[in-house]
Amino acid sequence: MTNRPELPPEIARRRTFAIISHPDAGKTTLTEKFLLYGGAIQMAGQVRAKGEARRTRSDFMQMEKDRGISVSASAMSFDFEKFRFNLVDTPGHSDFSEDTYRTLTAVDAAVMVIDGAKGVESQTQKLFEVCRLRDLPILTFCNKMDRESRDTFEIIDEIQENLAIDVTPAAWPIGVGREFMGTYDILRDRLELMDRADRNKVAESIEISGLDDPKLAEHVPAHLLEKFLEEIEMAKELLPALDHESVLNGSMTPIWFGSAINSFGVKELMDGIGTYGPEPQVQSAQPRHIAPEEKKVAGFVFKVQANMDPKHRDRVAFLRLASGHFERGMKLTHVRSKKQMAITNPVLFLAADRELAEEAWAGDIIGIPNHGQLRIGDTLTEGEALRVSGIPSFAPELLQACRAGDPMKAKHLEKALMQFAEEGAAKVFKPTFGSGFIVGVVGALQFEVLASRIEMEYGLPVRFEASQFTSARWVHGAKDAVEKFAAANKQHIAEDNDGDTVFLTRLQWDIDRVDRDYPDVTLSATKEMM
Ligand code: G4P
Secondary structure, three states: OOOOOOOOHHHHOEEEEEEEEOOOOOHHHHHHHHHHHOOOOOOOOOOOOOHHHHHHHHOOOHHHHHHOOOOOOOEEEEEEOOEEEEEEOOOOOOOOOHHHHHHHHOOOEEEEEEEOOOEOOHHHHHHHHHHHHOOOOEEEEEEOOOOOOOOHHHHHHHHHHHHOOEEEEOEEEEOOHHHOOEEEEOOOOEEEEOOOOOOOOOOEEEEOOOOOOOHHHHHOOHHHHHHHHHHHHHHHHHOOOOOHHHHHOOOEEEEEEOEHHHOEOHHHHHHHHHHHOOOOOOEOEEOOOEOOOOOOOEEEEEEEEEOOOOOOOOEEEEEEEEEOEEEOOOEEEEOOOOEEEEOOOOEEEEOOEEEEOOEEEOOOEEEEEEOOOOOOOOEEEOOOOOEEOOOEEEOOOEEEEEEEOOHHHHHHHHHHHHHHHHHOOOEEEEEOOOOOEEEEEOOOHHHHHHHHHHHHHHOOOEEEEEOOOOEEEEEEEOHHHHHHHHHHOHHHEEEOOOOOEEEEEOOHHHHHHHHHHOOOEEEEOEEEOO
16 A cells, blocks of 8 residues: 555545444434535435435436436435545345445445444444455444443443454543533544534534643533543553554554534544545456556446336446546446447436536446446456456355246246346346246345335236255356266256356255265355456
8 A cells, every 4th residue: 555656636535435334323324414514415314314205306317307217325425625535325224235245345445333332233243344354444433422322441342352453542532421522532632522402513623732731621521521531541551543554454443432413523534534544446356456546447337226117127337436537428348248338327426416427536436327238247448358356246145936926927037037136136046957046135135125126117926935945156167077067966056147057055965065076166155246
């Protein structure tokens, strides 16, 4: 990182990140406040209008108006001070999905939001592990400090122990629960005092000069001040000081304390993301990596969202720009098909609304409406045959057989399932033996979502039924070895939606048997989307 060349200013000011948290920790509220301070919305309360209301609001583009489709705010851009923030939304439901994982391949950092009373919860831990795989820098926001919360040292200890990351306080809370009155900004030697009366008001900042400044006593009641001074002394002794390099390599997380609903601590966090968060990073790709400062444009699709309109099959592919300066109307090469695509209607998501993106820079996320040519994992370049790597597809953890209520509609069902497979919403396997499809997902809720979408978007009632199989593995090896293996294990073999050979398993025993009996093929639980 230290040896990287200086980036052009437009790229250097970009911060592309996601929020990871357990449901209810305050992600939506925090997002709303980000947008408020980013000038993207006039009043807090707009992001909360989830579902229908949100759709109505984003029914803004002509395409949406004409066709009644909508795409929820999957990426939001806004400016804060000299920075351009691109916030990529991670799916909200608690089922951990591939979608979430892939979202995290498109960002350079994550903001981890925890509830001050609950600490590190299960979903946060899972998402953190994913960030860890990529050494993503993490900035932590401990929310809901206006309510009874845990002891500050206890929270920090829990993060250090459960997540094995150094924690450095960027601020320190003064008072807890009802007595919580604000924080001391360690990085800038300032007192930040919360206004409980006005939830959208920015906190009052008081510059002080060191912890023995008499100004402290003017603002902080004696009993709180005494405890605070004791704690901060201990913190300085026991906890590491902020080291920018360690934050950037993901081994240290700075923590801010605040209350999103009271707009408290949010600006400091935003400032922290700007100051300590990473610039757009080098993207791993084959046969060479892509650096953000390269003049030529390259980007990759990390998410595809289909519309909700049965009459039109348009989708929006979300492209993360890995390099260059994109301008509307540019012709880019779709590396997988080697075809040129003119990108005439790219969309930029500016919080409440979206706009045609006249231009975009490395780090930005643009939406590209298309008819299904663009798939997750696809790379677009100005001609060079580069393929972004590291966007995996996971073996599903739950499998069910899927049949159309009307057997004559099997072809329709196949089409519907293929669409969801391309969107990354499910794995679809066509067994070589017998009829029907096996659908694989990571969380049980996804079967219900799929069934209702197939019915709604394709007018096709479907049944999901128990399957004898419990998991699937991709089969790798020389072509003839794979063919020989497939012929000998027909009952277990299926093709995925890309035509790749898959081994359906019932028990771990099936996998062990293959490992033992077929040394020239390997089974893997992930495959790279290319
Ligand atoms: P999520 O997206 O992470 O699931 O969380 P969300 O922002 O929806 O917040 C979950 C609940 O926590 C909401 O209450 C929200 O108002 C509350 N909350 C968020 N930040 C704070 C905070 O700093 N302090 C306190 N005390 N509460 C906070 P709710 O009752 O579920 O919804 P609502 O009725 O407030 O809309």
